[in-house]
Amino acid sequence: MIYKLLPTTEWDEALAAGRLAGTAVDRQDGFVHLSAADQVVETARRHFAGVTGLTLLTVDPARLGDALRWEPSRGGQLFPHLYGPLPVAAVVAAQALPADTPAADAVAALLD
Known part of the structure; x- marks a missing residue:
């Protein structure tokens, strides 16, 4: 599995649209x-x-098909990049992070 962290409001909009076009940073980077x-x-x-x-x-x-590519990014690591919208049907789970826990700690707890 691969992961996307985003504001809950943007996920709500994606659910309504059936796809996530990407966050502002995603759209800027293409x-x-x-x-x-x-x-x-x-x-x-x-x-x-x-x-x-x-x-x-x-x-x-x-x-995600051929639109998913693994490309070098931070420190030369290969990261998954999706060239196109993320279909809601490709999302197998969506978990809201608790507001009282730092994001990194909350993500680590969810993946344990």
């Missing part, structure tokens, strides 16, 4: 940023420190 299991805690730490109202999506990469 792809939907995703993380592998061993990367998502650091992603939360680096990009979502102090942010509340987040949801962690668990995504089945087999449902």
Whole structure:
């Protein structure tokens, strides 16, 4: 499985639309940023420190087809990047993070 961390409000909008076009950063970069299991805690730490109202999506990469590419990013690690919208049907779980726990700690607890 791969993961997407995003504001819950954006997930709610994606549910209504049937797909996630991506966050502002995703749209700026031209792809939907995703993380592998061993990367998502650091992603939360680096990009979502102090942010509340987040949801962690668990995504089945087999449902994304050829639009999913593994490309070098942070420290040369290969990260999953989705070139196109993320279909809601590819999301196998969506878990809201508790507001009183740092995002990285909450993500780590969910993955345990």
